[in-house]
Amino acid sequence: MRVVMFGYQTWGHRTLQALLESEHDVVLVVTHPRSDHAYEKIWDDSVADLAEEHGIPVLLRHRPDDEELFARLTEADPDIIVANNWRTWIPPRVFRLPRHGTLNVHDSLLPKYAGFSPLIWALINGESEVGVTAHLMNDELDAGDIVRQEAVPVGPSDTATDLFHKTVDLIAPVTIGALGLIAAGQSEFTRQDRSEASFFHKRSDEDSRIDWNWPAADLERLVRAQSEPYPSAYTHHRGKRLEILAARVSEGRYGGTPGRVFYREGDGVVIVAGADARTGRNHGLALTRVRTEDGRELAAADYFTAMGGYLTRHP
Template identity: 70%
Template sequence: MRVAMFGYQTWGHRTLQALIDAGHEVALVVTHPKSDHAYERIWADSVADLAEANGIRVLLRNRPDDDELLAELKTAELDLIVANNWRTWLPPEIFDLPRHGTLNIHDSLLPSYAGFSPLIWALVNGEPEVGVTAHMMDGELDAGDIVLQRAIPVGPADTTTDLFHRTVDLIAPITAEAIRLIETGYTPVPQDRSKASFFHKRAARDSLIDWTWPVEDIERLVRAQSDPYPNAFAYHRGEELRITKASVSRGNYGGTPGRIFIKEDDGVVIVAGPAARRGRSPGLLVERVRTADGTESAAGDYFTTMGGYLTDRP
């Protein structure tokens, strides 16, 4: 097929490589300029570099709404556009332009977790599985008919980093198979919009620990914000303190959420939960922390005395 590719970061890089490896004629690649956003500096394999290394024309755009881009797409006489991790909406004059329309690859099990950072949100929410969906683009973001979908289970100790590596490895085979289905014929599966959810971009505030959350949710937040993502954090004595490893305590502890309470095993328990005052639920067993200057240490070495609080502000 003669295709154009819209994409960014490692997700887009894997998609473009899949198109090249499958022998498709890639007429044009459109990608975003490099960004200083915390979540866009990681998994940042360059789509532009890969395209240029393969002699493919590249256009850098923040938004796809200029006459030059539309003219190039029309001139290319495309069979298909393939998109992955394109960060803004594509208008219908673009996604309807090719003979077969536009195929989007999204790293969630649509219709759930449309939008941004789906793996992080899914892990925080305790989903039993995550995955990748290939769907046809329409006028609503991540809402078009499904061509193909693959799921992987989420284990009890998995981090978002683990899930990223397992889902990104699905991109190439899903892209290749979805295009084969489009070429040979398939039955589109409409998304059940009653099950849809849509999530915003994550920012620093989304990694700040709320000690009134159920402790199981906080423990998943720590795993969801695994390195190289910005870690889950709180403030201790006016300074940011990142929690890099934690688990649910064995014992039940009561008091005020955020209280630095007691040592257990190799960690230190922080009182947590919406019913912490009743003393019938576990706390968060913090095992490793990282200070604002990047120093990482065992929680037992950092918290030399008990008492005081981890808070949501300096």
């Protein structure tokens, strides 16, 4: 099939690479200009560079809604558009233009975790599996019929970086498998159960800020979700920002006020956690590695030279 590809960052790069290695003919690529957004500088393999290496015309757009772009798409005469990690709204006259519409590839198990940063949100929320979904685009974001979907388990120590590597390897089989079904003439696919749908916003600095009212298990997953190269989860100690690089749920249960620097437990320093910490029934979060505001990384036991005081959301 004649394919126009919309994509950005490593997700788009992997999609284009899979298309180039397939029997399909990529006739035009549309991608975003490079961005200074913290999350868009991570996993930033260039779609434009890969397309140009293979002699494929490239258009750079923030939004695909101008007349020149529409004219170029019409001239390309695609059988299908394939999109992955396109960051802005694609208007109906664009996604409906090809004979088979537009196949969107999304790194979650739709209908859950539509929108942005699905792997990070899924890890924070304790999901047992994550995956990649290829669906036909319709008027609602990430809501069209599912053509192909594959899942991988979330391990007990997995970070968001681990999940990225697990799921990015699913892009090629999910995308090319879905195109194979469409090319073979299949037109009836799995409708999404919209009662199960969830939609998440882009992550920002505020989303990495630790709230000590959360249960320790949720905070431990937040730390793993904000693993390198993502911005680290952080709190404040004595008025200065303190990044939490590694932590575990404490073995003991600790009572008091959330955020209290309380007790050495093995190689960790336990922080009281949970909105109902006053009951004494909660596990704490045992910090094991931190980074100070001036960039020093050290064991939490070396940073906290005395117990007492509080970790806070703000300076």
